Amino acid sequence: MNEVALLYNFLIVGGVLFALGLIGFIVRRNLIVMFLCAELMLQGVSISLIGWGRYHGSLGGSTDAWGGQMLVIFIITVAACEAGIAMALILMLARRIGKLDSAAWQNLREDGQPIYVDREVPEERTEDRVWPHLTPAGIQPLTDPDIIIHRPRV
Amino acid sequence: MTPTLLAELPTVTEICSCLTFWGLLSAVVGLWLLLPARVWFGKQLGSLFAAVAGALVAYDLPRLGNWPDQGVFWLLALITIGAAVAMIASQSPVYSAIWFALSLLGTAGLFFQSGAQFLGVATVVVYAGAIVVTFLFVIMLAQPEGHSSFDRLSWGGLPKVLAVVTAGLLLGMLTFMLGGLKKDAVKPLAADAIAASTAHLKASDGILAPKHMANLGRHLFSEQLIAVELAGTLLLVALVGAVAIAMQRRPRLERAIEEALR
Numbered sequence A: 001m002n003e004v005a006l007l008y009n010f011l012i013v014g015g016v017l018f019a020l021g022l023i024g025f026i027v028r029r030n031l032i033v034m035f036l037c038a039e040l041m042l043q044g045v046s047i048s049l050i051g052w053g054r055y056h057g058s059l060g061g062s063t064d065a066w067g068g069q070m071l072v073i074f075i076i077t078v079a080a081c082e083a084g085i086a087m088a089l090i091l092m093l094a095r096r097i098g099k100l101d102s103a104a105w106q107n108l109r110e111d112g113q114p115i116y117v118d119r120e121v122p123e124e125r126t127e128d129r130v131w132p133h134l135t136p137a138g139i140q141p142l143t144d145p146d147i148i149i150h151r152p153r154v
Numbered sequence B: 001m002t003p004t005l006l007a008e009l010p011t012v013t014e015i016c017s018c019l020t021f022w023g024l025l026s027a028v029v030g031l032w033l034l035l036p037a038r039v040w041f042g043k044q045l046g047s048l049f050a051a052v053a054g055a056l057v058a059y060d061l062p063r064l065g066n067w068p069d070q071g072v073f074w075l076l077a078l079i080t081i082g083a084a085v086a087m088i089a090s091q092s093p094v095y096s097a098i099w100f101a102l103s104l105l106g107t108a109g110l111f112f113q114s115g116a117q118f119l120g121v122a123t124v125v126v127y128a129g130a131i132v133v134t135f136l137f138v139i140m141l142a143q144p145e146g147h148s149s150f151d152r153l154s155w156g157g158l159p160k161v162l163a164v165v166t167a168g169l170l171l172g173m174l175t176f177m178l179g180g181l182k183k184d185a186v187k188p189l190a191a192d193a194i195a196a197s198t199a200h201l202k203a204s205d206g207i208l209a210p211k212h213m214a215n216l217g218r219h220l221f222s223e224q225l226i227a228v229e230l231a232g233t234l235l236l237v238a239l240v241g242a243v244a245i246a247m248q249r250r251p252r253l254e255r256a257i258e259e260a261l262r
Helices: A003-027 A031-059 A062-097 A102-108 A145-150 B012-016 B019-034 B042-060 B067-089 B093-113 B117-142 B157-177 B179-186 B191-201 B212-222 B225-246 B252-261
Strands: none
Touching: A003 A031, A003 B067, A003 B093, A003 B157, A003 B179, A031 A062, A031 B067, A031 B093, A031 B117, A031 B191, A062 A102, A062 B117, A062 B212, A062 B225, B019 B042, B019 B067, B019 B157, B042 B067, B067 B093, B093 B117, B117 B212, B157 B179, B212 B225
């Protein structure tokens, strides 16, 4: 395999992932999706590091070759810490105001900044309201019509 | 490699004859159409533009040299990048998380292809197994109704355009800076050069050696020992911090009133 070409391809794929994460972080408003986009940027960096490690390995330097993989191990560690703390924070924020919208926290903005108001909220179409379906499995449970009507246990 | 950025400033004809430039332009338009805040026929047109962009950029990339490797790489890159685009474009956060998991699987495949086996497995286990599940868990807790109005729009029209153009410019800069590398990459290599690099990779301390895990562990626990200890400490601190943040305490005033009444 042409190792320089492999390095080039890996760098481009990593760069594209980083750029997509950047776009998503700026454009999306859901706190969790913003965080997913940050993780996507980390993935892009990891791919380019792996590519460099492989390239240096093909040149013969063993310390340089393994250094890329070491860095990616630490990236994964830090990403796990980051996810744990950010999920706790997001959960607390969502409990306090009841939604995951980052615009709901714009009272924290700087002095003199104008407030952001949505101009128009597009209607939800029915074809967007599609949910994943589980395939039915097993036999249908027998239900007593009396229990359904009276619900003695509720 | 190019010495400096301004040493080889391209002319307009060179830019116009570069397929990557047109690919990036098409990607900018396609992503603008795909992102939330609905445009007329945005999904279909945006997917079309994004597919054209992917084909143009992929055609402009240097070839790996043998077709099985090339095919596997294209498939994995398609999965990774396509799932990432679908992730930032899908309007429901649940679907975003699932597309992100698919993108991670593609990334793990790329790791496997370049010989980083442990990291491929670690990515699947840690990211797709733990982090994405935590994301889904928090989405179910915090937003059980699924869709919401703020997922269907962005910060207005201008930030969307600016974000897409910024990312396009960033990629343009990166591909431009890599021009010297590409000149090396498209050169057909002699058979003995390929054999030499494969021999380096398969040497006893190389990445593709049979004792991959043993080598990785040796480097991790000898050269990076202090960093490993620091990473362990960081995990512990993050654990304590997450518990401290997520613990529900009663407000101090309420507690004081209860104690006074007792």
